[in-house]
Amino acid sequence: MRQLLALAVIVLITACGSRTAPATTPQWQTIGELSKPRAYASAVALANGKILVVGGFDRDAPDVMNEQSELIDPATGKVILLPQRLLGRVHQTITSAWEDLVVVAGGVEWHQTYWSPVDRVDIFRPSQRGWVLGAPLRHKRSDHAATALQDGRVFVTGGNANTTLLGSTEIYNPRTDKWTEAAPLPRARTQASAVTLVDGRVLVTGGIDVDGAATNTTFIYDPGSDSWTGGPLMTVARLQQIAVALPTGDVLFAGGDGPASGTSEVYRFGEGQFVPSGTLVTPRLVAQAAALPDGRVVLSGGLPLRMHEFAPLNNVEIWDPKTGLWSALPPAPTPRAWGNIVIVRGVVYQLSGTGEGETAYRTIERLAFN
Numbered sequence: 001m002r003q004l005l006a007l008a009v010i011v012l013i014t015a016c017g018s019r020t021a022p023a024t025t026p027q028w029q030t031i032g033e034l035s036k037p038r039a040y041a042s043a044v045a046l047a048n049g050k051i052l053v054v055g056g057f058d059r060d061a062p063d064v065m066n067e068q069s070e071l072i073d074p075a076t077g078k079v080i081l082l083p084q085r086l087l088g089r090v091h092q093t094i095t096s097a098w099e100d101l102v103v104v105a106g107g108v109e110w111h112q113t114y115w116s117p118v119d120r121v122d123i124f125r126p127s128q129r130g131w132v133l134g135a136p137l138r139h140k141r142s143d144h145a146a147t148a149l150q151d152g153r154v155f156v157t158g159g160n161a162n163t164t165l166l167g168s169t170e171i172y173n174p175r176t177d178k179w180t181e182a183a184p185l186p187r188a189r190t191q192a193s194a195v196t197l198v199d200g201r202v203l204v205t206g207g208i209d210v211d212g213a214a215t216n217t218t219f220i221y222d223p224g225s226d227s228w229t230g231g232p233l234m235t236v237a238r239l240q241q242i243a244v245a246l247p248t249g250d251v252l253f254a255g256g257d258g259p260a261s262g263t264s265e266v267y268r269f270g271e272g273q274f275v276p277s278g279t280l281v282t283p284r285l286v287a288q289a290a291a292l293p294d295g296r297v298v299l300s301g302g303l304p305l306r307m308h309e310f311a312p313l314n315n316v317e318i319w320d321p322k323t324g325l326w327s328a329l330p331p332a333p334t335p336r337a338w339g340n341i342v343i344v345r346g347v348v349y350q351l352s353g354t355g356e357g358e359t360a361y362r363t364i365e366r367l368a369f370n
Contacts, residue, residue: 044102044342055086055104074349087120092104101125103121106120107142117161119136141159142159200224262283301314301316302337312353314335333363346369347369349367
C-alpha cells in the first residue's frame with residue numbers, strides 16, 4: 001500500500017513539474033509621445049535600435065506641415081527632436097539603404113490650397129545623427145513604391161504627379177549620390193507595393209492601374225538585366241493593402257479596398273504564385289502591419305470598408321504562418337489609419353496615423369509578446 005501511495009505522489013509531482021506556465025496575452029501600453037502630433041508620417045527602425053520618424057502634418061497646427069524629424073528610444077520612450085529642418089511633406093517613401101543610411105524620397109508638399117509633388121530627397125546618417133540633402137529624383141512623384149535592393153541601392157517606381165500616373169523607374173546609389181533611369185513599368189500605376197525578393201528581383205503588386213481601378217496584375221523587375229516580366233495574378237485586385245516580407249522569402253498581402261478588405265494571400269516565392277491565406281477577423285484598408293521575427297504578422301487599425309464618418313479602427317489581429325489563420329489580439333489604445341508599425345527586437349511599436357475626425361496623434365504605443 002505504501003509503495004502504491006509513494007508511486008502516486010511521484011506521478012503527481014512529475015505531472016505538476018512538467019506543466020508549463022500558460023501563455024500570457026500581450027498587452028498594449030502607451031510609452032511616450034512625439035514632440036508634436038503627426039498624421040501620415042513615415043517611420044523606420046534603425047540598426048542601433050532607435051526609430052526614426054519623418055514628415056506628416058497636423059491640420060490643427062498653425063504651420064500644418066511638420067518639417068522636423070525625431071528619434072525614439074524604445075527602451076525608455078524618450079524622444080530626441082533633431083535640429084535640422086526638412087521639407088514638410090506626406091506620401092513620401094522611407095527606405096533603409098546601404099550602411100543603414102535612410103533615404104526619404106518624393107511626396108507632396110502643401111501650397112495653401114493644393115498639394116504639389118516634389119523631387120526632394122533627404123539622406124539620414126545614423127552614425128552622425130544628421131541629414132544631408134541628396135540628389136533629387138529624376139521625376140517628381142508621390143504615392144510611389146520603393147524598396148532597397150540587395151546591394152543597398154534604392155529602387156523607386158510608379159506613383160503619380162498630380163493626376164498623372166507614372167510608369168517611370170529610377171534607382172538611387174547612396175555611394176555616389178546619383179539616380180539612374182531604369183526600365184519603366186510595363187503599365188503605369190500608383191499606390192502599389194514593391195518588395196525585394198530573396199533572389200534580388202523586385203515584385204510590384206496592386207495599386208491603381210492606368211484604367212483607374214484597383215488591379216490584380218503584378219510585375220517583376222530584374223536589376224541584373226534592367227528588365228520587367230509579367231508576374232502571376234493576385235487572387236483579388238488590391239488597393240491600399242498591406243504587404244509584408246516574411247522570413248521564409250514569401251510575401252503576405254492583406255486587406256485593401258473593395259472585395260479585398262477581408263482577405264489575405266501569400267506570394268509563394270518557391271512556387272511563383274499567389275495562394276489564399278486566411279480571412280481577416282475585421283475587414284479593413286489603409287492599415288499598418290509588420291512581421292515578427294518568428295514570421296507572425298501583426299495587423300492594426302485602418303478604416304472599415306463602409307463608414308458614415310471618418311472613424312478608424314483600433315482592432316488588432318495576428319496572422320500565423322503555420323496555420324495561415326488570423327486571430328484577434330487586444331485592441332490598441334487608439335484607433336489609427338495610415339499609421340506605422342515598427343518592430344524593434346521583437347517588440348511592436350505603433351505611432352503616427354490619423355484618428356477619429358482625422359486627428360493627428362502624438363502617442364507612441366507598444367505591444368510586447370512574452
